[in-house]
Amino acid sequence: MEPDLMKTMLRDMLLARAFEERAAQEYAQGNIAGFLHLYPGEEAVAVGVLRAAEPADYIVSTYREHVHALVRGIPPGVVMAELFGRKDGCCGGMGGSMHLFDRERRFMGGYAIVGETFPVAAGIGYAVAMRGLPEAVICFFGDGAVNQGTFHESLNMAALWKLPVLFVCENNHYQIGTEIHRHSAVAEVHKRACAYRIPAKRIDGMDVLAVHDATIEALEQIRVGNGPQLLECETYRFRGHSMADPGSYRPRVELQAFESNEDPVKIAIAETVAGYPSEEQIAAAGSGNIERLSGELQRSELLTVAQLEAMKKEVAEVVEEAVRFAGNSPEPVMADARAALDCNRHDEVLI
Numbered sequence: 001m002e003p004d005l006m007k008t009m010l011r012d013m014l015l016a017r018a019f020e021e022r023a024a025q026e027y028a029q030g031n032i033a034g035f036l037h038l039y040p041g042e043e044a045v046a047v048g049v050l051r052a053a054e055p056a057d058y059i060v061s062t063y064r065e066h067v068h069a070l071v072r073g074i075p076p077g078v079v080m081a082e083l084f085g086r087k088d089g090c091c092g093g094m095g096g097s098m099h100l101f102d103r104e105r106r107f108m109g110g111y112a113i114v115g116e117t118f119p120v121a122a123g124i125g126y127a128v129a130m131r132g133l134p135e136a137v138i139c140f141f142g143d144g145a146v147n148q149g150t151f152h153e154s155l156n157m158a159a160l161w162k163l164p165v166l167f168v169c170e171n172n173h174y175q176i177g178t179e180i181h182r183h184s185a186v187a188e189v190h191k192r193a194c195a196y197r198i199p200a201k202r203i204d205g206m207d208v209l210a211v212h213d214a215t216i217e218a219l220e221q222i223r224v225g226n227g228p229q230l231l232e233c234e235t236y237r238f239r240g241h242s243m244a245d246p247g248s249y250r251p252r253v254e255l256q257a258f259e260s261n262e263d264p265v266k267i268a269i270a271e272t273v274a275g276y277p278s279e280e281q282i283a284a285a286g287s288g289n290i291e292r293l294s295g296e297l298q299r300s301e302l303l304t305v306a307q308l309e310a311m312k313k314e315v316a317e318v319v320e321e322a323v324r325f326a327g328n329s330p331e332p333v334m335a336d337a338r339a340a341l342d343c344n345r346h347d348e349v350l351i
C-alpha cells in the first residue's frame with residue numbers, strides 16, 4: 001500500500017478518536033443534547049472502507065456515524081456544529097448527532113432506526129443500476145440490525161436485481177447491552193448472506209489495512225456488475241452504547257483485552273511507524289520481538305516518532321477549532337425550521 005495512503009488513514013483514525021473523545025466532553029458539559037453514540041474502538045472500519053470508496057459512491061450509515069461523515073470529508077467544524085444543534089451544522093442544526101447528511105458528498109444520512117439503512121441503500125442502488133453507472137452504495141449497519149426484516153427483504157431484492165450495494169456490518173458484538181450470542185441464532189453475520197447467494201467475508205475490523213483491501217476487492221466485484229457483496233468487520237466499541245450507557249454489562253477484562261491488544265489506532269500507528277519489515281529484518285529481530293523491531297525501524301521508515309507526535313498535535317488543533325466553530329455558530333430559529341420543511345416540495349430528485 002502507498003505510504004501516503006497509510007499516513008492519511010492513520011491521521012483519519014487519530015482525528016476520529018480525538019473528535020469523539022471531545023464530543024463526549026462537550027456532551028457532559030451540556031453543549032450536545034439528545035443521544036450521542038460514539039465510535040472509539042471502531043475507527044478502522046469507517047476509515048478502511050471509506051478510503052477505498054470513490055467520491056461518486058453513496059454512503060448510508062447508522063446513528064453511530066460521526067466518523068463516517070468526517071472521513072467522507074464533511075469538515076469537523078460542520079459535524080460538531082450539527083452535534084451542537086447549530087445553524088452551521090450540515091443539516092442546519094436540525095438533524096443532530098444521529099442525522100448527519102451531505103448530499104454533495106453523497107453522504108445519504110445517518111439513521112436512528114435500526115435496520116432503516118437497508119431499504120434506503122437498496123433504493124439508491126436501484127436508481128444507480130437503472131442508469132447503468134459504475135457507482136456503488138455502501139451500507140453500514142450493526143450486528144443488531146441483522147434480525148430486522150428489512151435486512152432480509154433488502155438483501156433478497158439486492159441479490160435478485162444485482163444491485164451495486166456493499167453491505168458493511170460493524171460487528172461490535174453488542175446490541176446495546178445484549179451480546180451477539182444472545183440476540184442472534186447465527187452469530188457469524190457473514191454466513192447469513194449465503195441465504196441470498198451474496199458473496200460475503202468476515203474480516204478483522206481492527207486492522208485498517210485488512211478492511212481497506214477487502215473493500216477494494218468487494219467494490220471491484222460490484223463495479224464489474226457482479227451485484228451486492230457483504231463484509232462483516234469484527235470490531236469492538238470501547239465506550240458504552242451511548243453516552244447514557246456506562247457499559248457495565250461487559251466484563252472489565254473483555255474491554256481491557258480489546259483496548260490493550262486490539263486498539264485499531266495503536267495497530268495503525270504500529271503499522272505506519274514500523275512499515276512492513278522484510279523477512280530478513282524479522283529474522284534478525286527474532287520472533288515476536290515486535291517492540292524491538294519497530295524501535296529499530298522508527299529512525300528510517302515511513303514515519304518518525306516526532307512526525308507521529310506532530311500528527312497528534314495537528315488533529316487536536318483541528319478538533320479544538322471545530323469546537324470553537326460550533327460554539328460560535330448561531331442557534332437555528334423557527335423560520336429555519338419552516339424553510340427546512342419546504343426543502344423538497346418540488347419533487348426534486350436527490351440522487
Ligand SMILES: Cc1ncc(C[n+]2csc(CCOP(=O)(O)OP(=O)(O)O)c2C)c(N)n1
Nearest residue numbers: 064112113114142143144145172174175176
Ligand atoms: C427498530 C428499532 N428498534 C430498537 C431501537 C433501539 N436501539 C437503538 S440502537 C440499538 C442497538 C443496535 O445495535 P447494533 O445494530 O449492533 O449497532 P451498534 O449500536 O452496536 O453500533 C437499539 C436496539 C431502534 N433505534 N430502532
Ligand SMILES: [Mg+2]
Nearest residue numbers: 142143174175
Ligand atoms: Mg452492535
